[in-house]
Amino acid sequence: MKHINKFLLLAVVAAALVSCAEDYESGHTYSKPDPVLETEYLNSFGILKTYVDRAANPIFKLGAGVNASVFLKKEVDYSLRYANFDEVTPDTALTHKVAIKNDGTTDFSTASSFIKAAKASGVAVYGHTLCWHANQNNTYLNSIIQGKAYSGTTLIADFESNAIGDSYLMTGNSSATVMADPAKQSGNVLKVGTSATPASQSFPKFNITLPAGRVLGDYKTLTLDFNGPGNGGLYGSGMRVIINSNAAVVFGSPSSFGCPDGAWGRGKIVLDLTKLNLSDADKALTNFTMAVGSGTGSGNYYIDNITMKWQYNDVKSPAQKMEIITTALNQWIDGMMKANAGYVTAWDLVSEPMSDNDSYLLKSGATEANASSYFFWQDYLGENYARKAASAARTYFAQYGGKADDLKLFVDDYGLENGSSTKCDRLIQIIAQWEADGTTKIDGIGTQMHVVYSLDATKQAANEAGILSMFNKLKATGKLIRISGLSVDIADASGAAIKTANVTPEQQKAMAAYYYYIVQKYMEIIPSAQRYGITLSNPTDVGDKAYGLWTSTYNRKYTYIGFLQGLAGQPLNIAK
Structure with missing residues (x-):
């Protein structure tokens, strides 16, 4: 790595000072500064992915989200992910918006470059995402169903x-x-x-x-x-x-x-x-x-x-729009499967389908805020739109060299751990509906888990209870279960977010304990055969968000310990 850990540098300087003191027999003794001791303690732990018991978790993948352009530079972000994780999920490199131009022409070069770099490094790629209301080329999709x-x-x-x-x-x-x-x-x-x-x-x-x-x-x-x-x-x-x-x-x-x-x-x-x-x-x-x-x-x-x-x-009828959008969906998935040529074997088939309003089943342009910023495939293909997407994904994956049995299709959403919402139940319900045709198969469910540790003890207890309930519901489906974008933020008792610079060591340790709780409960409740893996939304802090296992300058945090101890099934012991 080009990066030099500043605390490690302090340790070297401190060691040199002690050595000099001994040479001159000054009679004085020196203690290492607390930051140096803390860094040495954090650095005494191994690489993150080495804490996965592969015998007990044969299909488990430890993953991290990544900005594709940053990953391709092969600098510190690349090295951190290469060393610590089995799998990477690019932010937008594999999305419709990047590959499909306003006139309908395609350019899958970004996807191909990212996949090629990951493959060369031996890192698996998780496909995000084939059918999503966000990061679609709305201009193109809306233009083809507009009447002339x-x-x-x-x-x-x-x-x-x-x-x-x-x-x-x-x-x-x-x-x-x-x-x-x-x-x-x-x-x-x-x-x-x-x-x-x-x-x-x-x-x-x-x-x-x-x-x-x-x-x-x-x-x-x-x-x-x-x-x-x-x-x-x-x-x-x-x-x-x-x-x-x-x-x-x-x-x-x-x-x-x-x-x-x-x-x-x-x-x-x-x-x-x-x-x-x-x-x-x-x-x-x-x-x-x-x-x-x-x-x-x-x-x-x-x-x-x-x-x-x-x-x-020339206003298009609903049937005409369905036919047009089905063709567009097939062409998009065809191009993406051709670009990855069977290397990407796990995909978010559908991402974030469920309405946040419990009165509705799916998101829709008729009910969502800022609907004009998105494209809702389900508005044109119907509630069972995932069937068309799954059929296309399996057909084109096999056509371009993939082994049919290797392909795993997930449905992913956020807020499933919210105990006051029915979103998790509704997601399980719609997946059962999609599979009721006897042909469609959804292999797994992804729960994003962008969670917040609350300094209010009552709220935090409710947070943890919601997580237990969700894991048990997901386990009962018998499907692969993936934590698809884990991040633990922190808020004060009033619910206000605490910025990175203001997080105290004790609060960071509380966040580490929450990471431990989530990972440990996932490992405990979800059977081995269903544990697809855990992906961190971003392994480092970003701006005012203190959710990383590393700081924004790539130094390990106490959250690193809480996460790995949960991963390894060890007792929680954050303090030295």
Whole structure:
């Protein structure tokens, strides 16, 4: 290692000082400083993994979480894990978010590099994770189930195919007659009303047949050209649109849309068809009569180029979404199994599926906070989504060189030790449901165990009771049981976290005793054949979190002793 233990350096200096004192026969004696004595005591213990009785625990793996990029540097973090642990679990290197790009292309190079480095070192890799709501490429997954938006324009009437003098029916009095554009700007236009018989709240009617595939509900706007004088419909009481025999819907007057007095307002009038208050039956119409015009008692104006713009969203049905997401899941698992080529034999098939709310079974985008930050496979694949994931994992693992019997699939979650929650019971229940098809097999259960040692004795007693209850429930499943992310933090009696710098030696010893309790009870309650192993979330302190067996500068702590003595089945004896 490049790192030099600073306390070990002090010990060397102290030894040198004693030696010098003896050479000069000063008559003085020197005691080693307490930190040096403490370090010597902590360093007198062996490498962590040597405390596992392999004969009594033939399948047991001692593991640690690791940042993949740090591991690949092969510096102190790498050496600590290589020396002390059998197995490493990378943080995100084997996740969907890293391998799948926003456009759906794949890049498994991070996974391959990590696995290659671990394999070369003889360290096993635990696969985290195949189906998780977190660390998915939400952008890609959401994009493939989103309906595409399509739009276009349908011509209702431009009167160019009409002969001069053709007429259209009106809703009331007066007339609507095709004539040449008096402004000579376009060909034919429709004259509504006359000076002799103005249209009085009467509007031309158009019989409309929509193009194939379109329905009235697809249309969002109606646009037309208008030319009329101030006393002939430019102002009035507003434009009107009537569908069949429905009531007229009122819009602004032509002048409010910017049409000039006595001249063409080309494309100025744009009416919002979503304000028509159409019934579902109306929205489904493909043939209908539409009347449109200016609401005035003295209508005498021209209209031209009536068009309607449609917009259609290709919304995917639940069945279509299930098919799309199933394909995406299969492609992702296929790529990951190809990348590891059978080396990674244990995986979190599903991670953190259970809702924290006891009123629900599984997490869901409909009930979880910050749901938009996650992707919930179960929302699209159904409660039994793990069946699809398990089938894909076993199929592709074997396809790319893995021995089928070697593959172990786990379901992992946090908070199972919480005695006030039903999460552990619900997890066991859903696994039984998944396996009820007679095909799906879940080999093991992972309990993360991010726990807190409480300085409140009553709370701490409840914490320990919850752990005992959980281990007994997990034992009863007969499945492999793995502590998948163990960390012991510390809180004062009020529940406030105690930061690393403020943890006293006595509090650290209490944390060590809690580590001992957890490991010892795991070894005691879980039968040998079910003990897959224990993985530490992070073996060192990180920032204000004092949960490590080592400090952030890689010095052993009292927690190291508590953990190893629990592992070895030795009596707890932290003090020298």
